[in-house]
Amino acid sequence: MSDIDLTEVAARHNGSRTLQGYLVRPPGEGPWPGVVMVHEAFGLEDVMRRQADRLASAGFLTLAPDLFSAGGARRCLVSTMRAMLSGKGRAYGDIEAARQWLSASAECTGKIGVIGFCMGGGFALMVADSGFDAAAPNYGTLPRDLDAAMGGACPVVASYGGKDFSLKKAAAKLDVALTKAGVVHDVREYPTAGHGFLNDEVAGPKVIRPLLKVAGMVPDPDAATDAWARIDAFFREHLG
Numbered sequence: 001m002s003d004i005d006l007t008e009v010a011a012r013h014n015g016s017r018t019l020q021g022y023l024v025r026p027p028g029e030g031p032w033p034g035v036v037m038v039h040e041a042f043g044l045e046d047v048m049r050r051q052a053d054r055l056a057s058a059g060f061l062t063l064a065p066d067l068f069s070a071g072g073a074r075r076c077l078v079s080t081m082r083a084m085l086s087g088k089g090r091a092y093g094d095i096e097a098a099r100q101w102l103s104a105s106a107e108c109t110g111k112i113g114v115i116g117f118c119m120g121g122g123f124a125l126m127v128a129d130s131g132f133d134a135a136a137p138n139y140g141t142l143p144r145d146l147d148a149a150m151g152g153a154c155p156v157v158a159s160y161g162g163k164d165f166s167l168k169k170a171a172a173k174l175d176v177a178l179t180k181a182g183v184v185h186d187v188r189e190y191p192t193a194g195h196g197f198l199n200d201e202v203a204g205p206k207v208i209r210p211l212l213k214v215a216g217m218v219p220d221p222d223a224a225t226d227a228w229a230r231i232d233a234f235f236r237e238h239l240g
Helices: 007-011 046-057 072-086 090-104 119-126 146-150 170-181 206-214 221-239
Strands: 002-005 020-024 032-038 061-065 108-117 134-138 156-161 185-190
Touching: 007 090, 020 046, 032 046, 032 090, 032 119, 032 221, 046 061, 046 108, 061 090, 072 090, 072 119, 090 108, 090 119, 108 119, 108 221, 119 134, 119 146, 119 156, 134 221, 146 170, 156 170, 156 221, 170 185, 185 221
Parallel strands: 032 061, 032 108, 108 134, 134 156, 156 185
Antiparallel strands: 002 020, 020 061
């Protein structure tokens, strides 16, 4: 595992002026299928890095671009969220830079998926038609024009929480759109889970974690175990 500089690649794709990433190699010898991991709204913190570590342990060369490289969450969160909702902005250049870095790497087979959590789940949906071989959005905001966004999407495995009231009926709507578009997919809603249920601990600044717990943004180990099993199987099927 290592922090890498993606600035040169990002410059070719209208990304951030400065772009850092977290790269984790699987055990053993490559090449391996690649995964671009897009972090949640709290940034590329320890919880997200452990998610990248977990993906690598499952056999995927994992690269997580730091979408807040230009100035941290305080300076970049609002503009990055706007980009996610609008479908344009430097964050898309950053994600593409990570995909291109993996594609050019001798350690990657050339098959590349994208996975995202929270804000990153929204991005994973938005870029599902942008050269990836599989996408795994987790409790991601649905695109405003869902049918158009899913029209040319790669295979999608998505997970939502039934107690995530900010994304009520999102799983059902996504399932309908993917079925309509003829996209191979596996969408599931976990009745006991809330937002952020795949994390191994409550994420975010310590000062607000009690509020997040009240809001139900807590881990759900049982739901997470099942969701990860689905993601791993789906990625192995579509990434090799």
